Amino acid sequence: MIKTTEIAPDIYCISIYTPEFNLQFNQFIVKDDEPLLYHTGMRRMFPAIHETLSKIINPSQIRWVGFSHFEADECGSLNEWLKVAPSAQAFCSTVGSLVNLGDYADRPPRGMAKDEIVSTGKYRFRFLPTPHLPHGWDAGMLFEETNQILFCSDLFLQTGNVEAVTGSDIIDRVRNALIKSQTGPLMGAIPYTTKTEQLLREMAALKPKMLATMHGSAFAGEGERAILDLTLLIKEVLGGR
Template sequence: MTNINEIAPDLYRISVYVPDFDMQFNHFLILDEEPLLYHTGMRSMFPLLKEALAKVVAPEKLRWIGFSHFEVDECGSLNDWLQIAPHAQGVCSEVGAIVNMSDFAIRPAKGLTRADVLTTGKYSYRFIPTPHLPHGWDAGVMFEEKNKVLLCSDLFHQNGNVTAITDKDIMERVRTSLRAGQQSPLSDYMPYTHKTAGMLKELAALQPTTLATMHGSSYNGNGAQALLDLNLVMKEELGEERLVLES
């Protein structure tokens, strides 16, 4: 099941629901002078995503293909997109560009540091490194400054085939999904460390109004408060408080 929704000006959410996982895989297309696709999708999903994206923009016009960290749903089909979009370039953290993309990608990726801003035309994206949040040393997120959209990868993960975007509180769904993850073979897939709170507070300081989530509903509203709430939920479900409750 594939759905396309414009969740913010020029920001299209292309969602694929996989019943076997009871999970949505969301990919974000930004229409601008230099179109940006954030999350490539898995290689097995590439034909489906290509067909969906073509309803909004010609795939060969893509200029940037961004992702948070090295994982199959984040960048698994990067090379497939690079092959059909001759002017496209992967964009990720500097760490990711060096340690992963230097060998994985068929063309060099653009590595971003905290000081960098990616401009696609009328929109500009600040890069914020978030190592091990949600996953991996190479992780980072991108913040679009005009409409205050945070492309937040696996943060706010929610299971289920849910609405594209909501202004309702999503934290109980997030908590339920985190708790379910702890009971699965992928337990502890998202760590809570002594640096997590600081990184989430840094993201909250950006005052985002749209949270574009990889899995589940995107959120429109007080994104700063949602990020602070996420810190509390992650601490309770994944951190030291969980260990105290279980002991």
């Protein structure tokens, strides 16, 4: 099941719900002078995402392809997108570029330092390195400064086939998903390190008005409060491990 929603001016969420995981996989496309795709989706999802994205923009016009960390749902179909968009360049953290994309990507990627900007025309995207949050050493987040949207990858993970955007508190949903992730094959997916709380508080200080997550509903509201609530939740669930 695939659906498209404009979650903010010129920013669209393409969401694929997979019943076998009871999980949504969200890709974000920014319609601007230099279109940006954030999250590529898995390789097997590429045909469906490509067809859906084609109704928003011409895929060959994509200029930027970004993601948080090296993982199949984040960048699995990267090279398929690079083939259909000849001017596109992948971008990720400097670490991600050095240890993963420099070899994986069919064209040289752009490694991003802290607070470095990607401009698409009307919109500016600031890169925030977040090592080991949500997962690997190479992780990072993206903050769109005009609409104040934080693209926060697997933070605020929610299960189920939920609405594209909600203004309701999502912490209970996140709590349920986080607790469930502590058993079975996903155990330990999100580490708790000496830097976890600091990184979350730095993101909260941006005072985002929307939190665009990879899995589940984007949250429209007081993002600072939601991130501080998440900080307490992560410490409660993961900090004692």
